[in-house]
Amino acid sequence: MSVILGIVAVILGISALFAIYRVARGPSILDRVLAVDVLLAIVGGALAADMVFNGHTNSLVILVATSVVGFIASVTVARFVTDKK
Amino acid sequence: MDTALDILTAVLLLGGALMSLAAAVGLLRFPDLLSRMHAATKPQVLGLLLFLLAIAVQQRSWAVVPVLIVCWIFQLLTAPVSAHMVGRAGYRTKHLRKDLLSMDDLDDVVEHAATRRREAGDRASNE
Numbered sequence: 772m773s774v775i776l777g778i779v780a781v782i783l784g785i786s787a788l789f790a791i792y793r794v795a796r797g798p799s800i801l802d803r804v805l806a807v808d809v810l811l812a813i814v815g816g817a818l819a820a821d822m823v824f825n826g827h828t829n830s831l832v833i834l835v836a837t838s839v840v841g842f843i844a845s846v847t848v849a850r851f852v853t854d855k856k
Numbered sequence: 857m858d859t860a861l862d863i864l865t866a867v868l869l870l871g872g873a874l875m876s877l878a879a880a881v882g883l884l885r886f887p888d889l890l891s892r893m894h895a896a897t898k899p900q901v902l903g904l905l906l907f908l909l910a911i912a913v914q915q916r917s918w919a920v921v922p923v924l925i926v927c928w929i930f931q932l933l934t935a936p937v938s939a940h941m942v943g944r945a946g947y948r949t950k951h952l953r954k955d956l957l958s959m960d961d962l963d964d965v966v967e968h969a970a971t972r973r974r975e976a977g978d979r980a981s982n983e
Contacts (some may be wrong), residue, residue, distance in 0.1 A: 801945060839930045849945035852948075
């Protein structure tokens, strides 16, 4: 089981690095907010993997909370994006 | 029985992690905002479902199932909202590559609105 934990951790780490690269690079602010959204999903996945491997449900509340309010950031930024360079 | 459920949990976790990887690779490789938005939002929902299923299979208690269902339903409700808002803002601020679109449904609407505004402007200047 710890092998699986290692594989999942490596995959999630690589995904997080890709998303962070897009946050740093991303030509527009919309690209960045999209990448931050993906990063939030990756953190949620890491929390879920932790809960599975250690057999507890302590962070389930965080998972529910992020799925409820996680979209507010992107909606807010998208709302106030303008054409100006 | 326990081993089979453990293997199922491992497969679900790996699937969820690979969904995250797919989203991240899409973010990295795709050329413009709209295609990146597709790659980012869709695997996220399926990946969360797989992670939640893994938690359910590992816990094996009915107490957590309603919480997991609520979590996924909220994700299903909120992911399209944010994708829609980002796509809309991206279209308006021209963060898309028109040459990559095979069809632009909004083109006619925008054109029509522009001509109507121009006609209204002409009428106002004539009076």
